[in-house]
Amino acid sequence: MxxxxxxxxxxxxxxxxxxxxxxxxTYANEQEQPITIGAGQHTPITLDAPNIDNPAAPxxxxxxxxxxxxxxxxxxxxxxxxxxxxxxxxxxxxxxxxxxxxxxxxxxxxxxxxxxxxxxxxxxxxxxxxxxxxxxxxxxxxxxxxxxxxxxxxxxxxxxxxxxxxxxxxxxxxxxxxxxxxxxxxxxxxxxxxxxxxxxxxxxxxxxxxxxxxxxxxxxxxxxxxxxxxxxxxxxxxxxxxxxxxxxxxxxxxxxxxxxxxxxxxxxxxxxxxxxxxxxxxxxxxxxxxxxxxxxxxxxxxxxxxxxxxxxxxxxxxxxxxxxxxxxxxxxxxxxxxxxxxxxxxxxxxxxxxxxxxxxxxxxxxxxxxxxxxxxxxxxxxxxxxxxxxxxxxxxxxxEGTVTYVRQQVGTTTAPITSYFALVKDDPSVQIVNNAQLWYAKQELAGTPEANLPLLSAAAPFKAGTRNDPTAYTNIPAGPIAIKNVADLYLYDNVTAIVKVTGAQLKEWLEMSAGQFNTIDPHATQPQNLINTEYRTYNFDVIDGVTYRIDVTQPNKYDRNGKIVHETANRIVNLEYQGKAIDPNQEFIVVTNNYRSNGTFPGVKDASLKRLLNLENRQAIINYILAQKEINPRANQNWYFADTIKGLDLRFMTANSAKEFSSNLEDVSYLEPSSIEGFGTYRFTYVEPTIQVEEPNLPPLAPTTPIIEKEIKEEISLPNGQKVTLPVSKIVQPQSKTSLPATSISKNSRSDKGKLPNTGTSTSPLGLFGLATLALASLGLKKGNHSKD
CATH class of the missing domain: 3.60.21.10 (Metallo-dependent phosphatases)
Incomplete structure (x- = not known):
């Protein structure tokens, strides 16, 4: 009351x-170390204290x-x-x-x-x-x-x-x-x-x-x-x-x-x-x-x-x-x-x-x-x-209800999806998010004036060793992808949004993102740390649809609070769209999330258009994978470092367990365990990249909610007994007869009475329950029940 x-x-x-x-x-994702952005003149104002005749609250x-x-x-x-x-x-x-x-x-x-x-x-x-x-x-x-x-x-x-x-x-x-x-x-x-x-x-x-x-x-x-x-x-x-x-x-x-x-x-x-x-x-x-x-x-x-x-x-x-x-x-x-x-x-x-x-x-x-x-x-x-x-x-x-929910399979991946190296090279965990956002935004913008503008997508690595946590990385093995994996790719309950920015604003956006890196001395022979660990990785936006390089021998234009510290600095070089240098006056539509669009991030805060779309980012990813069925997580390498760091000894930390994934990489090599438990020290070696500018392999456009085709109806029962009639998409396989596996807990860890399931890593095919929850979430959000982080 x-x-x-x-x-x-x-x-x-x-x-x-x-x-x-x-x-x-200030603008920071949840709950994080402050990142102050945007300075403006204002007169501090204080509201009067509450006028309480009887100050004794209950x-x-x-x-x-x-x-x-x-x-x-x-x-x-x-x-x-x-x-x-x-x-x-x-x-x-x-x-x-x-x-x-x-x-x-x-x-x-x-x-x-x-x-x-x-x-x-x-x-x-x-x-x-x-x-x-x-x-x-x-x-x-x-x-x-x-x-x-x-x-x-x-x-x-x-x-x-x-x-x-x-x-x-x-x-x-x-x-x-x-x-x-x-x-x-x-x-x-x-x-x-x-x-x-x-x-x-x-x-x-x-x-x-x-x-x-x-x-x-x-x-x-x-x-x-x-x-x-x-x-x-x-x-x-x-x-x-x-x-x-x-x-x-x-x-x-x-x-x-x-x-x-x-x-x-x-x-x-x-x-x-x-x-x-x-x-x-x-x-x-x-x-x-x-x-x-x-x-x-x-x-x-x-x-x-x-x-x-x-x-x-x-x-x-x-x-x-x-x-x-x-x-x-x-x-x-x-x-x-x-x-x-x-x-x-x-x-x-x-x-x-x-x-x-x-x-x-x-x-x-x-x-x-x-x-x-x-x-x-x-x-x-x-x-x-x-x-x-x-x-x-x-x-x-x-x-148990949550475990059942997150185990619903939505598709498969042809290769592992990890975020161990998301801060030093284009990364599959970010690429998939951008692919899904582009696919979904194309549907939403079809028939609107914005559909005639170049469409880009921005996403950041949410799990990249946050706050010295060596377990805070995405590691999805090849094979089935379930809702739990999508939630791992996109942690927050953000809602998709679009912004309209110019080429000049797009560059400032990326200049702010480039604060993820320390300033590197191109003449130094001793090892140098590449990653600025005080910068929050959720602000390291990778923008797909353009190609660019980052010259980390240049100082940051912005500090981690978004204030200009080196006005003439230019870390973002060779910024191109479809192989040509970007016109500062060219307009672009960028699909992102409500958190970024409503914030005061350089380059974004002055966008001429900001609009929420209908689905959460996570739901857009789920729908994308449902439509694609099988995804290839290969990153398109649209960003890399400038060659000014060629020949330098650059170091960074990521999970010690990531060494098995570095063995087949030319530019990343494992050195030794770090002094911080669970982390390892790696060397980054500049290798001339082959930047791929082709469009991502996206499934055909579908209606706004791809899992729904109105001519097919199905009545289902939710776990609470409620009967719901939902349209069922042809792209979804029939319900599997296989039940979730029986589970148990070690008697050494918990008593048998009231035990929680040891759910392991098994997944089940997408059944009607999963379809119902996905569709209901989509329909609920379409009615304006938006949430964010």
Missing amino acids: KQKFMLQSTLALTAFAAVFTQQQL TITNVNTSDVKPIEGQTVDVRILATTDLHTNLVNYDYYQDKPVETLGLAKTALLIEEAKKENPNTVLVDNGDTIQGTPLGTYKSIVKPIENGEEHPMYVALNALGYDIGTLGNHEFNYGLDYLNKVIASAKMPIVNANVLDAQTGEFIYEPYKILEKAFIDTEGRKTLVKIGVTGIVPPQIMLWDKANLEGKVIVRDAVDAVKDMIPVLRKAGADIVLVLSHSGIGDDIYEHGEENVGYQIASLPGVDAVVTGHSHAEFPSGNGSGFYEKYKGVDGIEGKINGTPVTMAGKYGDHLGIIDLNLTYTAGKWNVNTSKGQIRKIDTKSAAADKTILDLAKEAH
Whole structure:
């Protein structure tokens, strides 16, 4: 239910809405390290704090408060436990590889929670958002078999079972639209707070801006005492860019620091002894720009904030040993886990860590005061199969449904598809995405004025060793391709989009993408690192339909934040269309995703046309493979490096296991294992390329949804018993009579009761269930149920 907290000034609200789009914003995929793009003049504007006649929001009370009133001199140790960026990793299972793993999953984090509670039962357990999206399980429960009204989302079923006190929203909570999010929140049996997302028309808080948790703790003398913890939460304002199609005209988002600053006195007036901020925002840095994305540093620096849980960046803080990334900034203590004296945690991603904040409080002069504090994170046990049985049991239905869904076969590939070398040469995992986008966009644009313009496609390698994770690569063997493999190729719930750009803008787009590489000294004889590891690989767009080379001996034109640092630099050379140099005034249509089209990426932000298409990018790939039946993943080598690096000793890292794929490559050779576990060091040797400019081998154009031919009808039954009549495409083979194989779990890893299936790597032919889910997803999206990352 909306809280009827009105903003004091309608004029302030109107001004905020007008200025918002001109503020300097950051653009990063999910939850990542910041990449600030686009600088514009703007006047910072602050919305008035909410006018609350009675500031006491509903409280969560677990005791008779009259029996546990604090007394002068009492001391109590309070522990805050936090997860962040779970991204529907409910169990320790990799749906893309279709096998159990021990590096992620709330079922494993739960063991750390139990251990931490045993050490100190005076706990507050919180979740920091990005909870309902991220794996095929999230897709399954939002599109394939969406939750019904009143049905609790499996993630919140698990959080409740573990005793979570409260949560907040992440940017990915908005991916499936406000209606779906409202359904999730309404059925969640725990409070979910957010203080900076407001109704665009009324200025009201859409979600509860805060809660007061009244908790009975045991003091150091063994007596019960009452502590009131005030909790609020924020999300990056950039959701207005990332989920523009879902949010534009419906909500506005305040600057996160302003929102927290205004909420602190409200929380204190409501009786909060301790102020805890759930900041679904990265720590960022010590330089603040109004409206920016990652402001954990600034929130921790606000007077009156006692503890901060951060996330969004999928990074880790504190290091515990003083060696962490953020510890270069003034006031950051990576040993005690503090930023300017305030304890802070960032517990990684996917449940791989648990954040722990310890507060020692003494009740003096009628209030609780923080004496000492410390932040730390603990990593799950990745060496054993130990997991919380309660979570496994609760997850069973959703997990098994997801496994069945992702195993639906859509086609075959004639060769392996890997992304191990996607940052040093044209890559099959990116090529297939671009081929599919071109095929789909041609259908969508047929008969429109845009069909007369040259059509290009942009895609980036999403899995290329993200954040020093040697398992974060695509590796699809030759043979059957299932939905799980497509999800591995395209991780995010983006929606296809087109932009119209000029040749000049296209070059700037590629100049920004070329920031993936370090500047190479052409005269150096010693080894040089080729890859800029601080650049996010999802911003390394490869644009198909043109040919070009990248001269990495030139400096970057843009820094990783999208700001011009070398105005005259030209890394992109020999940029050609159909064998001729591109005319700067020539117009092109580029098919991409809503994330890129709505952002402020150089070359894209000034596009004269931006339009969403009807399908998610992932669904377009599925339809393409269904139509093609058998795909050849060979990349067409439309980009390569300029010959200015010829003869140089260039090094880069990728998974150590990729060495078997390098043996038949002329320009890549394996050297040795890296000092970072799971990675290997490779040498890149320039080899004069043969650039192929022919059109990709695409299947014939089909209607917008290729799996549907209206003259053939079929009635099918979904797993929930619902009868659906769908048109069936002639290109789909008849349903196989083969059932999914019987599965089992090792008794050494889990008990037989409530066990999860060991799904292995088997796939089944595309049956009517798979066809139904694909078609329903397509039809749902055509009605405007778009989602993104």
